[in-house]
Amino acid sequence: MKRTHRNRILQATGLLLVLGLIVAAVGDRNLRVQANVGAGYVAHQICSCVHVANRSLESCLPDMLPVMDRIRSELVDVDGHHGVRAWIPVFSDRTAIHTPGLGCALD
C-alpha cells in the first residue's frame, strides 16, 4: 500500500511537471512567434507549390526545410477558395488562400 501511494505521488508530480512545461512553452512569446512564422511559411510555400505551380501536395513537402518536418499541412477549401492549412498542435495554425492570377497569401 505504501509503495502504491508513493507511486501515485510520483506519477502526479510527473504529470504536473509535464503540464507545467507545456503551459510554460505555450505561454512563451518567442516560441509562439517562431511557431507562427514556421506554420505561415509552410502554408504559403505549399499553397503556391500546389495551386500556382500545379504540383501535388506530396511532391511539395520535400521542398520544405528539414526542421519543418513537425509542421503538419493539408489542402483546404475556404468559402470556395482553395488553400493550404499548416499547423503545429497547440502553438500555431495558419492558412494560405489562393487567388487566381495573384497567387497565395496568408489569411
Place this chain on the structure above:
Amino acid sequence: MQRIDRVRRGCPPRPSPGSHWAYSTATTTLLAGIVGRADAEDAHGRAAFIHEALLDPIGAGDIVFEFDRAGHFLGGSHVYGRARDFARFGLLYLRDGVWDGLRILLEGWVDFVRTPAPAKNNGSYGGHFWLNLPPKKDQFLLFPGRPECVFEASGNSGQFVIIVWTHDLVIVRLGEMQTTNGNELNDSLATILDVFPERPILDGTLP
C-alpha cells in the same frame, strides 16, 4: 503574408543612402511597393500593370507575382514561372532592355543594374543583381576566372538567371538545393558557361 507594409515600418534604414551595403530582401520589397503604388489601386490592377509593361511583351505572361492579403506587391520573393519564362526575362537584359525592336526597359537601366551599388563595403552587388566582380568582405566571387560582365538574378535556395554578355548566353537554374553545397552548384554552373564559345554581342535584335 498578411500585411507586408508592417514589415516596412519595422525596418527603418539607418545608414545614409549610398554609404553602406547590406543584402536585404525587404529592400526589394520596399521598391516593389513603390512600383505597385505607381499605377494601380488594388492587386488585380498592379498585376495587370506588371503584365502589360513587362511580362506580356516578352512572352512570359504565365509568370505569377504574388501579393499579400492587403494587395501589396511582394516583389522581393514569390515569383513563379517556368524556366523558359525566366530565360526570356534574362534575354531581355542580355538585349539591353529591347525585345524584338521594342524598348521595354529604360535606356541605361541594364547598365545601372550591373554596376556595383555605391558603398565602401560593396564590390559585387548592383541594382538587385549579383555581379561577377571582386567582392568585399562578407561577399563572394560568383564565378572565379570567368568574365567580369557576368551578372545574375539570384533566387531562394539555388535558383538563378545568369546573363553572360560575352557569350550571348542566358543560363536558368530552378529547383531547391537545400542539401547541395552552394559552392559546388556555382562550380557546376561555371562549367556550363565554359561549354559555350564567346560570341559577339547582338544589338537588341532577337536571334
